[in-house]
Amino acid sequence: xxxxxxxxxxxxxxxxxxxxxxIAHGVxxxxxxxxxxxxxxxxxxxxxxxEPIAVDFLPRGFNCFVLKYTVATDRDHPEKGINPxxxxxxxxxxxxxxxxxxxxxxxxxxxxxxxxxxxGFSAGAHVCATVGTRWNDPRLLEKLDFIPKESELKCKGMxxxxxxxxxxxxxxxxxxxxxxxxxxxxxxxxxFYNSKNPTxxxxxxxxxxxxxxxxxxxxxxxxxANDPVVDTRISSSFIEKLRAHHVNCEYHMFAKxxxxxxxxxxxxxxxxxxxxxxxxxxxxxxxYWMEDRMKE
Numbered sequence: 001x002x003x004x005x006x007x008x009x010x011x012x013x014x015x016x017x018x019x020x021x022x023i024a025h026g027v028x029x030x031x032x033x034x035x036x037x038x039x040x041x042x043x044x045x046x047x048x049x050x051e052p053i054a055v056d057f058l059p060r061g062f063n064c065f066v067l068k069y070t071v072a073t074d075r076d077h078p079e080k081g082i083n084p085x086x087x088x089x090x091x092x093x094x095x096x097x098x099x100x101x102x103x104x105x106x107x108x109x110x111x112x113x114x115x116x117x118x119x120g121f122s123a124g125a126h127v128c129a130t131v132g133t134r135w136n137d138p139r140l141l142e143k144l145d146f147i148p149k150e151s152e153l154k155c156k157g158m159x160x161x162x163x164x165x166x167x168x169x170x171x172x173x174x175x176x177x178x179x180x181x182x183x184x185x186x187x188x189x190x191x192f193y194n195s196k197n198p199t200x201x202x203x204x205x206x207x208x209x210x211x212x213x214x215x216x217x218x219x220x221x222x223x224x225a226n227d228p229v230v231d232t233r234i235s236s237s238f239i240e241k242l243r244a245h246h247v248n249c250e251y252h253m254f255a256k257x258x259x260x261x262x263x264x265x266x267x268x269x270x271x272x273x274x275x276x277x278x279x280x281x282x283x284x285x286x287x288y289w290m291e292d293r294m295k296e
Contacts, residue, residue, distance in 0.1 A: 017064040021110035032115035034062040039122025052268035092130035118158040125163030133211035157218040166207035176228040218248035224257030
């Protein structure tokens with residue numbers, strides 16, 4: 001196992017989880033890559049959506065890369081306050097840099113760079129879906145410190161778990177979302193929009209449904225029907241728009257389950273209340289979907 005930390009910029013870094021390239025004497029295997037973006041409302045990194053995801057997908061045949069993109073706060077050092085660099089779309093630019101890094105190191109890391117996938121949860125899914133919908137957007141590409149080669153930033157597919165794809169509408173009644181304080185919402189607005197009072201134009205740009213085109217990468221999306229934090233109607237309309245543009249997609253809406261379940265099994269849960277035998281099937285379904293994409 002090659003486990004190392006590679007800095008992306010001042011705050012962001014990637015942790016590699018790369019399997020031994022030798023599968024038999026003299027036999028080397030290149031594996032597809034899975035870049036993991038944990039959630040945390042762009043404020044923190046959710047632990048259960050980081051290393052546990054990599055550990056779970058290693059035996060499914062992937063070399064994994066966990067991106068700790070720039071977030072607003074340091075949960076280990078809250079005295080640092082709000083990071084002034086933490087504004088969207090910086091995390092998406094850091095993900096683009098990570099994709100470039102995987103391409104550049106494909107030989108060293110034994111990666112099949114024709115099969116690079118993204119997986120993200122909640123806000124991390126927003127990071128992935130920004131790249132998935134805007135990988136060729138000049139407004140983002142001009143902010144990079146490298147020039148992408150052809151379509152190197154167009155990944156093979158993305159897996160989105162209970163994704164935050166836009167700001168919740170005013171009529172959303174999720175109890176955990178409604179419990180967020182005004183102070184927290186103000187900080188989140190600053191991170192999402194670089195403004196305490198975002199305009200409709202700012203919100204429309206943050207809404208990734210507005211960036212879907214025929215070039216959007218194939219998408220696997222799963223959500224739980226009673227998510228108390230992120231409005232599932234946005235996930236459903238995101239999928240409908242993908243279908244309207246004839247983008248390959250697969251959608252699973254589980255009947256119940258809290259927000260932030262991650263693997264939904266004992267590997268990273270705090271107890272039985274974070275485990276669900278039905279929801280945990282998303283891992284197998286996503287694996288099969290990615291394997292099908294690699295056959296194309």
